[in-house]
Amino acid sequence: MKRHIISILIENEAGALSRVAGLFSARGYNIETLTVAPTEDASMSRMTVVTSGSDEIIEQITKQINKLIDVVKLVNLSESTHIERELMMVKCRAIADKREDINRLCDRFRGNILDETPTSFVIELTGEKSKLDDFLKGISEDHIIEVVRSGTTGILCGERGFNA
């Protein structure tokens, strides 16, 4: 069971998201995260799916997604050098000594404090999934009020673009 990050270019048609999401649920594949947004080409959207499975399952997932009529192109980013990032916003209780602790942790992880009250912070953090997980471990669980994560997106390294 390896983790894979699959980047999909799909026609920007109504219902495109449900075609991909429906495929995963109908065939019982895992979705860890799923992000969708427009691209530089207005006619297409990019979806990034983080999933996991054996090599056989991942092969089926990529074939089945490719088979969707609206899918223009697909790349399994995990098979090449790539960069992946996720955005996280954390609302946490911050009083007395803990305020300074969290501030220091935030600096170390290069986070930004976006909102501040006498008793709380909203912190923004970007990075790979593992970095975000580590940051959350750094703030003890009982201080976390809410965690909002965007899901992972990724891009291939080097000059070559993944376009239609």
Added chain:
Amino acid sequence: MELSGAEIVVRCLRDEGVEYIFGYPGGSVLHIYDALFQQDDVRHILVRHEQGATHAADGYARSTGKPGVVLVTSGPGATNAVTGIATAFMDSIPLVVLTGQVPRAVIGSDAFQECDTIGITRPCVKHNFLVSDLSKLAETIKKAFYIATTGRPGPVVVDIPKDITDPKVKIPYEYPKTVDIRSYQPKVKGHPGQIKKAVDLLLTARQPMIYSGGGVILGNASQALIDLTRFLEFPITQTLMGLGAYPATDRQFLGMLGMHGTYEANMGMHQCDVLLAIGARFDDRVTGKLTQFCPDAKIIHIDVDPASISKTVRVDIPIVGEVQFVLEEMMALLKAADFKGSSQDISEWWASIERWRALDCLSFDRNSRRIKPQRVIEELWEVTGGHAFVTSDVGQHQMWAAQYYKFDAPRRWINSGGLGTMGFGLPAAIGVKLGHPEADVACITGEASIQMCIQELATALQYRTGVKVINLNNGYMGMVRQWQEFSYESRYSESYLETLPDFVRLAEAYGHVGIKVDQPCDVRPALEEAFRMKDRTVFLDILTDPSENVYPMIEAGKGHHEMRMAPGVSTDTELS
């Protein structure tokens, strides 16, 4: 030329060369029905239930190779069509299903007869479209036909809101000549390197098998398959969906494989060293227990759909491409390779196969005083000279039809293989008959299946489609009863139909001919009489032996070599 949306729909069908549209009117499609009324190019076939429309269009498509076209209204019209759409999807049958939708302004408001047709059909179509703009209507219909009929075929739904078809709104019409979809480019040619590797492997085979499926029929590659198989002199078996692509009466044909396949076909699969899979998808009813599937074989798999390759069984040499093209390429290479000189001697392999074949695994009691369903199928084959189009429903009768009617040509055997839809046979037979008005068309069914779409007897009368319904009536849902006998200690839970209609009088009430047959000696005369009445639909209610089972059988979790044989058929372990 300026046309309304409704007129555009009908003109598109005409320009696509559509002969028949199978449908049922309703509120959301009234504009389209009005446009249909005012022309003679496309003939509408009024069914009695929307499921029947999809099955009839499906039967038409399977038997002619042309796409089947359906028109139904929104809401219940669309949901009733879903079973037929899913049936076509599982068997890769090209259908274009036009569904009415409520006007755009009220979509999402739970309007009368509104349902999310796009959402409901998404998992059982090759693709679907909601037409959101009149200017895109013709292009969308063109795309629907293109997608349905190319690559691995399948059903495409086009959902059309009522206001798009408004007769008062007219726009210039032109039917697109070509279509280019950047995200859909089906592969035609196989990779030459892979084809070469496959041929090299075939030349090393000492115990080869060819296993072909519905893809050969869908890809019109029957002749290419016959040429290759005869040239190689290899044994061939076929799936339920593939029957007819290679002539069943030929010596090289070992019969169907899988759960109710022949002993020789399944043993051949189990012991082969090279397996050539052509347009087949390694369905669970074919493979048996996956870990015991072809344990010693190197596998070559040709399929137009890359997702079908290595889905359940890992293969050694995958070839993605249209079957016909790939088979012709293989033939060219084999001829160039001076095959006869370089291939292995497979006479010992054929000797093993003949020993398996000699067990005669499809034998049954021919002296029984009850009507044996197997014998009915044999007699049907004899009476029709083996040339009939045969549709079936789902269950024991379907398996007997597949085993005992020796299909020698493609597109003659019409059945719901993947979804296993009871109720398919009668409407499918009507569709077949419309596509082949001069041909003999038989629907082999059972007393349970036939009742699931029996209302289509009215359609058969309206269009004078003289199909012959062969009702193998054993009083039980036979296949359910068989499984209950084998796996549930004969606890026949809800599989006995305590009340049955008088089918003869029912057929007569619908305006047809009904004949009851309860003696073995009366089967043949009844069949002959039925086929003599060329233009009449004849319902033969044949009371068959209720205790008969389908053999051989590979039960769940067993391998190809672990068949359960008919009582009285030995499985000499020496032979296996």
